[in-house]
Amino acid sequence: MGHAVSATTESLAARLKSEAVRLGFDLVGIAPAVTPPGYPQLLSWLERGFAGEMHYLPRRAAAYKHPEHVLRGVRSVVMVALNYKAESQATSTAKVPARVARYAQSGTDYHDFLRDRLKKLGDWLHDQVPQCRTRVVVDTAPLLERDFARLSGLGWFGKNTLLIHKRAGSFLFLGGLLTDVALEPDEPHATSHCGTCTRCLDVCPTQAFPEPYVLDATKCLAYFNIELEGPIPREHRADVGDWLFGCDLCQDVCPWNRKSPASTDPLVQPRAELSPADALSIFTMSENEFHAQFAKTPLDRPGWNGIRRTAAIVLANGQCREAIPVLIAALDDADPVVRGAVVWALQQFDDEAARMALRERLLMEVDPNVISELKATQQ
Ligand code: B12
Ligand code: SF4
Ligand code: SF4
Secondary structure, eight states: OOOOHHHHHHHHHHHHHHHHHHHTTEEEEESOOOTTTTTTHHHHHHTTTTTTTHHHHHGGGGGGOOOOOTTTTTTEEEEEEEEOOOSSSOOOOOOOEEOOOOGOOOOGHHHHHHHHHHHHHHHHHHHSSTOOOOOEEEOOOOOHHHHHHOOOSOOOOOSSSSSBBTTTTTTTTEEEEESSSSOOOOOOOOOHHHHHHHHHHOOOOOOOBBBBBBBBGGOOOIIIIIISSSOGGGGGGTOOOOEOOOOOOOHHHHHTTTTTOOBBOOSOOEEEEGGTEEEHHHHHHHHHHHHHHTTTGGGGGGHHHHHHHHHHHHHHHHOOOTHHHHHHHHHGGGGGHHHEEEEHHHHTTTOOOHHHHHHHHHHHHOHHHHHHHHHHHOO
């Protein structure tokens, strides 16, 4: 059952927003529960194959059409944003620096703490409107979060596809609270403030933007080093540079992030060993050590093997000769994706021991993908 807008629900919206700020959110706005205006763009994005192996996106294409599919009877979508630009940066003295995107440097999984705070906001709403229904959304539900964030007035889509707020910038986590309470909606953010700037498009190492405002995710480093389970395509391994986890290049260059304030929230402050990480120590970590350090952190998503796959590539890109014997030893690794990356890494060094180890490995390798890595001579 829905709840009509009245003078009291209007002030309820204002009180809900104060509560959201009290809970530690930096921005909050309310959108009506409608078909998101960007829905046709999502369909064409999927049709162009830009979701790659993120099959959960096309599988739920129909559900994105209306937030009704996330919460039956939904009338309002409360969108919140939390600034994760931390006060300090880069404190570690890593031998081979391996960069971790800012959003993950605290080692805290933002899904958890955003969800906790949004649940508290939901509890607050339940106290005000006891029969109401709510659902918390962070990332995983079929909801175009940036579209609803724009609709609720939180900012515009940058050419890098990120949601940008004039004062707060784009280093923002987004989340939503869906409810069947009809709350007074905010005005959508109708203007764009990118102008003639193209910095984000120009800096992208893989040219992942086929046009402004559209990202081909299958070329984004964040897709390669976080989402992709298999090998990172050979032609993009050099582009990975020193990015172990995610990538911030198209946000670091954005003028709107230059003056954005730093957050004092303890949950987003960087852990020294992640800002930046050390590629060599990460690569040589045992599975137990990895879990002890990184279980429940964002690095757990690619996992021990995924992280070591990328670390091998970062070591080669950093041309750290100390890594050569370590990489040679890893030619025996149990995981073929790690072995494949190690083969490529060794091929990037002009080194006789590396060449000999690769020749020997070819005589005993059984995995067809690793064999083709061993036989490949380019890139
Ligand atoms: C899948 C996904 C990814 C994929 C694909 C990203 C992408 N651009 O689509 C990959 C793995 C590459 C990725 C990377 C990152 N992600 Co991500 N990701 C998502 C997720 C789960 C879904 C995004 C989605 O639906 N994409 C499909 C496309 C079609 O949607 P869209 O880009 O939002 O497109 C909208 C607009 O651009 C617009 N539009 C489309 N075409 C056009 C054309 C014109 C002319 C205009 C004006 C508009 C327009 O309409 C579209 C529909 O709303 C969301 C969470 C969520 N549920 O929304 C987080 C999310 C978008 N990611 C987030 C973050 C932080 C990142 C990274 C910064 C992480 C990192 N540092 O490594 C990078 C940034 C890369 C980048 N430049 O976008 C945040 C973004 C916050 C913000 N300020 O915008 C989100 C919202 C997660 C969250 N809850 O906070 N991500
Ligand atoms: S996150 Fe990095 S790789 Fe992905 S689009 Fe931005 S600059 Fe390109
Ligand atoms: S770098 Fe420039 S074009 Fe890209 S999002 Fe920022 S203002 Fe817009």
